[in-house]
Amino acid sequence: MAPSPIIRLSKVSKSFKDVQAIKDLSFTVSKGEIVGLLGPNGAGKTTVVRLINGVIAADAGTVEIFGQSPLAESNSIRSRTGVLTESAGLYGHMTAKENLAFFARIYGVQDYPSRIDMLLQEFGLAEYKDRKAETFSTGMRKRLGIAKALIHRPDVLFLDEPTTGLDPEASRDLLGYIKELNARDGVTIVLATHLLRQVQELCHRFLFLHRGQLIESGTLRQLEDKYLKSFQVKVESDLKVEGPSYRGFPLQQVEPGVLIFTVETKSQVPELLRQILSEASVYSAEILGRDLETLYFNVRGNFRG
Numbered sequence: 001m002a003p004s005p006i007i008r009l010s011k012v013s014k015s016f017k018d019v020q021a022i023k024d025l026s027f028t029v030s031k032g033e034i035v036g037l038l039g040p041n042g043a044g045k046t047t048v049v050r051l052i053n054g055v056i057a058a059d060a061g062t063v064e065i066f067g068q069s070p071l072a073e074s075n076s077i078r079s080r081t082g083v084l085t086e087s088a089g090l091y092g093h094m095t096a097k098e099n100l101a102f103f104a105r106i107y108g109v110q111d112y113p114s115r116i117d118m119l120l121q122e123f124g125l126a127e128y129k130d131r132k133a134e135t136f137s138t139g140m141r142k143r144l145g146i147a148k149a150l151i152h153r154p155d156v157l158f159l160d161e162p163t164t165g166l167d168p169e170a171s172r173d174l175l176g177y178i179k180e181l182n183a184r185d186g187v188t189i190v191l192a193t194h195l196l197r198q199v200q201e202l203c204h205r206f207l208f209l210h211r212g213q214l215i216e217s218g219t220l221r222q223l224e225d226k227y228l229k230s231f232q233v234k235v236e237s238d239l240k241v242e243g244p245s246y247r248g249f250p251l252q253q254v255e256p257g258v259l260i261f262t263v264e265t266k267s268q269v270p271e272l273l274r275q276i277l278s279e280a281s282v283y284s285a286e287i288l289g290r291d292l293e294t295l296y297f298n299v300r301g302n303f304r305g
Helices: 045-052 074-078 094-108 112-122 138-150 169-186 220-227 267-276 292-302
Strands: 006-018 019-030 034-038 060-065 081-084 154-161 186-195 205-210 215-218 231-237 248-256 260-262 284-290
Touching: 006 045, 006 186, 019 045, 019 060, 019 215, 019 267, 045 154, 045 186, 060 074, 081 138, 094 112, 094 138, 094 220, 112 138, 112 169, 138 154, 138 169, 154 169, 169 186, 205 292, 215 220, 215 292, 220 248, 220 292, 231 267, 260 267
Parallel strands: 034 186, 034 205, 081 154, 154 186
Antiparallel strands: 006 019, 006 060, 205 215, 231 260, 231 284, 248 260
16 A cells, blocks of 8 residues: 655645746655656746745645645644755854754754764764854755754755755765665655756656646656657677668667667567677676656657647
8 A cells, every 4th residue: 555645736836926936736745755856947846845845825726744734834844844955044154063053942852962963973064063154165065954954853854956066976975865864764855956867866756847837757667668669778799790780679880899779678688688698798788868867858858838
């Protein structure tokens, strides 16, 4: 039996003056999921996060989290959610420790001194605890921002463009911690981003937004099955081939020792490799075009709206 949704939006719309930011949006998020809210800048991702947290009201439709209205039960809901905004929402004139203590008191955290020490240690900020946040690098501010969002042990964590401005190593470390947090503590995570490649292996499911509309959703496997009508397989091999095909599989030779075959289904890949191995060595094989970014553009290409 599927878990009950912890977040539910039904036919939600929201406009700002003459601009419709969200249009007839419906989706659910189940407990323990990591869901990617994906789309370009202006797609409505931040607006969705603000609606779920009761920062703004919908013009139409219903928004629920924990079975409650975020507007009617805002204090109760915010005690169970954590939010990392793109700016991290820190006070620059306060030290790292003072920032966490300030928000811990707001949330009524009883054991906050030990909680602060643990989070600073976990995010590699213990030695900088007495430095003002305004002196921190972008990566350090992001890490302190997540520590702030986690100070009260939330059940749901919202991350709005968490890796923007981070170098590759800092992005990898941050996403690794998010994955660990979900696996270890079962925290439900909604991650809004336009950086699709970074979250492909992190999220359990993806929601694609375009101009405030949900144009597709599903797991990576579901999206592959729906949008990839054929597959290209890049093979590094000693195989010598003359002509545009090999045993019925169309191919192109990219460079000596590298061949790209076209197959109709993934189930044909093992047979293709077995046939190649019967004649030559295979050093590597990779299915191309199944990354999240390629799938996103396939979705966009099929969307009419």
